[in-house]
Amino acid sequence: MKRSTHHMPNTPSTDDWRARAACRSEDPELFFPKGEVGWKTNVDKAKKVCRRCPVHRECLQLALDNGLDDGVFGGLSDKERRVLIRRRTNNAA
Structure with missing residues (x-):
């Protein structure tokens, strides 16, 4: 089995919100679906984990603040985060 090269920035300490994620x-590969076939199904599985996560807002903010443009973070896919960023930018203009 291929190990994922994806990870959240920095290693969480026990008092870090990421320790509660x-x-x-879960297998990190779940949050970084590849290819067109089954992409939506895999994203939906990752989002299901996010929906039960007590720190999904912090995770989403981490992705937005750090420009993470691949994978599911905080319950949003990379495509959904790009839409959110565009909306925020347009509203700020």
Whole structure:
């Protein structure tokens, strides 16, 4: 099995919000779906984990603040985050 090269920036300490993330016990590959076939199904599975996560807002903010443009973070896919960023930019203009 191929190991993922994807990871959240920095290693969380025990007092870090990332230590409480629901995805900590999941395969990281789940959050970085590849290819067109089954992409939506895999994204939906990742989002299901995010929906039960107590720190999904912090995760989403981390992705937005750091320009993470691949994978599911905070319950949003990379495509959904790009739409959110465009909307925020347009509203600020």
